[in-house]
Amino acid sequence: MRVLIVDDEPAARRRLAALLEEIEGAGIEIVGEAEDGIAALEAVRTRRPDVILLDITMPEIDGFDVARHLPPPRPLIIFQTAHHEYALEAFEHEALDYVVKPVRKERLAQAIERARARLATRLQPPGWDAETLERLGNALGYQAACPVRLLVRHGPGHRLVPLQDIVRFSAAEGVVYAHTPSGTPIVDYTLRELEKRTVGQFVRVSRADLVNLSHVVRIAGHGDGSATIGLAEGSDVRVSRRQAAEVRRILQK
Amino acid sequence: MWSIVRDALAGASAPIRSQICWITGGWVLMVAAQIWDSRDGQGAAGVAEFLSAVLGASGAALLGLAHTLNLTMRETAARRRPIQEGVAVQQVLLALPAIGFAAGVALGCAALLMVLRAMLGAELLFATVGLVLYSGFLVLAGRTLMQSVRTLFVHASEQAAAATQARGEATSAQFAALQARMNPHFLFNALNTVASLVRANPAAAERVVENLSDVLRQTLERSSEILGTVEEEIKYVRTYLALEQERWGARLTVVWDVDDTARSRSLPPLVLQPLVENALHHGLGGRIEGGTIRIVVRALQDTTAITVRDDGSGFSAGWREGTGLGNLRQRLRTLYGEHATLQTESGSTGASVTVIMPARRP
Numbered sequence: 348m349r350v351l352i353v354d355d356e357p358a359a360r361r362r363l364a365a366l367l368e369e370i371e372g373a374g375i376e377i378v379g380e381a382e383d384g385i386a387a388l389e390a391v392r393t394r395r396p397d398v399i400l401l402d403i404t405m406p407e408i409d410g411f412d413v414a415r416h417l418p419p420p421r422p423l424i425i426f427q428t429a430h431h432e433y434a435l436e437a438f439e440h441e442a443l444d445y446v447v448k449p450v451r452k453e454r455l456a457q458a459i460e461r462a463r464a465r466l467a468t469r470l471q472p473p474g475w476d477a478e479t480l481e482r483l484g485n486a487l488g489y490q491a492a493c494p495v496r497l498l499v500r501h502g503p504g505h506r507l508v509p510l511q512d513i514v515r516f517s518a519a520e521g522v523v524y525a526h527t528p529s530g531t532p533i534v535d536y537t538l539r540e541l542e543k544r545t546v547g548q549f550v551r552v553s554r555a556d557l558v559n560l561s562h563v564v565r566i567a568g569h570g571d572g573s574a575t576i577g578l579a580e581g582s583d584v585r586v587s588r589r590q591a592a593e594v595r596r597i598l599q600k
Numbered sequence: 601m602w603s604i605v606r607d608a609l610a611g612a613s614a615p616i617r618s619q620i621c622w623i624t625g626g627w628v629l630m631v632a633a634q635i636w637d638s639r640d641g642q643g644a645a646g647v648a649e650f651l652s653a654v655l656g657a658s659g660a661a662l663l664g665l666a667h668t669l670n671l672t673m674r675e676t677a678a679r680r681r682p683i684q685e686g687v688a689v690q691q692v693l694l695a696l697p698a699i700g701f702a703a704g705v706a707l708g709c710a711a712l713l714m715v716l717r718a719m720l721g722a723e724l725l726f727a728t729v730g731l732v733l734y735s736g737f738l739v740l741a742g743r744t745l746m747q748s749v750r751t752l753f754v755h756a757s758e759q760a761a762a763a764t765q766a767r768g769e770a771t772s773a774q775f776a777a778l779q780a781r782m783n784p785h786f787l788f789n790a791l792n793t794v795a796s797l798v799r800a801n802p803a804a805a806e807r808v809v810e811n812l813s814d815v816l817r818q819t820l821e822r823s824s825e826i827l828g829t830v831e832e833e834i835k836y837v838r839t840y841l842a843l844e845q846e847r848w849g850a851r852l853t854v855v856w857d858v859d860d861t862a863r864s865r866s867l868p869p870l871v872l873q874p875l876v877e878n879a880l881h882h883g884l885g886g887r888i889e890g891g892t893i894r895i896v897v898r899a900l901q902d903t904t905a906i907t908v909r910d911d912g913s914g915f916s917a918g919w920r921e922g923t924g925l926g927n928l929r930q931r932l933r934t935l936y937g938e939h940a941t942l943q944t945e946s947g948s949t950g951a952s953v954t955v956i957m958p959a960r961r962p
Binding site for chain 2: 356365408
C-alpha cells in the first residue's frame with residue numbers, strides 16, 4: 348500500500364512516518380511527504396499513492412482544497428482533524444476515514460486496515476464536489492478564510508494566482524474560468540463557492556460572472572433594468588436585472 | 601516639571617493675571633519701604649532691622665509665589681489626566697505646601713524681629729505697622745498652606761481614579777491575553793507538537809513543555825502589573841516565539857533589532873506580544889512560504905518606539921483592526937493620553953505596526 352503523508356508540521360510528519368513503520372503486516376510503503384497543498388497535489392500526480400494521510404489545517408491551501416483538486420486516479424483520503432464533532436456519519440457515508448491529531452497508533456492502524464479493505468474492492472473513490480466538501484466542512488465546523496491566492500489549473504497540475512490579479516470569474520458549460528492578464532486558466536470551484544469565499548472583494552453580476560470590485564471603473568444602466576460594468580482592462584461585463592440593484596449598492600460603498 | 605508650571609501660568613485667566621500684578625506691585629512697594637526704613641541703622645538694632653527686612657521680603661515673596669501657583673495650578677490639578685503626566689503634576693503640587701511653610705517661617709521670624717526692634721527702641725509706629733503687616737502675611741501663608749494641601753488632595757484622588765481605571769483596563773487586557781493563552785487551540789497546538797516530538801526528539805519535546813509552562817506562568821504573573829520593562833516583555837515574546845517556531849519550522853524567520861539602552865525602560869506588559877501574534881497569524885499565516893518578522897525597539901531621547909514588521913501579503917481587503925489592537929490602543933490612551941501612538945502600515949510587500957510611547961524611567 349503506497350502512502351503519502353501530508354502535514355505542514357515537520358515533527359508531525361516524522362511521527363506519522365514512525366507510527367506507520369510500526370504497524371505490522373500492512374505492507375505500507377511511504378512514497379513521500381508533502382508540507383503544503385501545492386506539494387501534496389504535485390506528489391499525488393507524480394507518485395500515485397493509494398492512500399493519503401491529509402492534514403486539514405494547513406496554510407493557504409487546506410486539506411479540503413487539496414481533496415477537491417486531486418487528479419485522478421484519486422487516492423483514498425484519511426483526513427487528520429482537530430475535532431471529532433459529529434463528522435463521523437458524514438465521513439462514513441463518503442467511505443473514507445478521519446483520525447484526530449495527535450493520532451493514536453491503534454486508531455491509525457484501524458484506518459489503514461479499513462483503507463486496505465476498501466482498496467481490495469477496487470472501487471473508485473468518490474469525486475469531491477463542492478456540495479460534498481461544504482457538507483463535510485460544516486460537519487467539522489471548519490471555515491476557510493478569504494484567500495490571498497487561489498489554486499488554478501496549470502498544465503497537468505496547479506499553481507497559485509494572487510486573487511487581486513484576477514479580473515473576473517466566468518462560468519460556461521459547467522466550467523469556471525479565471526480571467527487574468529496572463530491567461531484564462533480553469534478553476535475547480537463553483538461560482539457560488541467563489542462568491543462566498545471572496546465576499547467583499549468580488550461581486551456577482553450575473554449567473555455567469557463574478558467580478559473583482561477593484562477592477563471596476565464604471566457602471567452604466569439600461570432602460571430594461573440591466574446594466575453594464577466597464578473594467579479597467581477595457582472589457583465590459585453585463586449585469587443582469589436581478590443583480591443590478593445589489594451591484595450598485597455594493598459599488599456605492 | 602517646569603513646563604507644567606509654565607503652561608499653567610500661561611493659561612491663567614485674566615482675573616488671576618491682574619491679581620498677580622497687584623501682588624507683585626505690592627511686594628515692590630513693601631521692599632521699597634523696608635529699604636527706606638533701614639537707611640540708617642547701627643548696632644543690634646541695625647542688625648535686627650536688616651534681618652527683619654530680609655526675612656519679611658523673602659517670606660512675602662515666597663508667599664506670593666505659593667499663592668500664585670496655587671491659583672494657577674488649581675484648575676490644572678483637577679483635570680484627570682494620563683498617569684504619567686499626573687505624576688509630574690503631583691511633584692509640582694507637593695512643592696507648594698513646602699513653599700507656603702517656608703514663607704510662614706520667614707514671616708514669623710520677621711514679625712518676631714519687629715517686636716525685638718520695638719524693644720530696642722525703634723520707631724513704635726513703624727514697628728507696629730511692620731508687625732501687623734508680617735502677621736497678616738503669616739495668616740495668609742497659613743491659609744495658602746491649607747489651600748495647597750487641599751489642591752494636592754483633589755489631584756491625588758483624581759489620579760487614584762485614573763489609576764483604578766488603568767488597572768481595570770490592564771486587568772481586562774491581561775485577562776483576555778490569559779484567555780488566549782489558555783485557549784484550547786493554543787494549548788492544543790503546543791501539546792500536539794510535544795506529541796510529535798517526544799519520540800524522535802525528546803530534548804526538543806522537553807523544551808516545548810518548558811516554554812509552554814513559562815508562557816502560561818508569565819502571563820499569570822504579569823496580569824497584575826500596569827507597567828513592566830522592555831526586557832521583561834522581550835523575554836516573554838522570545839518564549840512565545842520559541843513555541844511558535846517549533847511548529848512553523850523553516851517557514852518562520854525572526855529578526856530582533858533592539859537598542860540596548862531601551863531594555864531597562866518602562867513598558868506596559870503585553871504590548872509587544874499582541875503585535876507579534878498579529879504579524880504571525882494575519883501577516884505570515886496565510887502564506888505557504890511563511891516569511892520573516894522583524895522586531896525593532898528603538899530608544900529615542902524622550903520616547904521608546906516598538907515596530908513589528910512582516911513581509912507577508914499586507915492587510916487583506918476586508919481587514920479590520922481586531923480586538924487585540926483596539927484593546928492595546930485603549931490601554932495606551934489611559935496610561936499616556938495623547939503622548940502614545942499606534943500606527944499601522946500595509947502594502948503588498950508586508951505590513952507593520954508601530955507603537956511610540958514616552959520613555960519614563962521606572
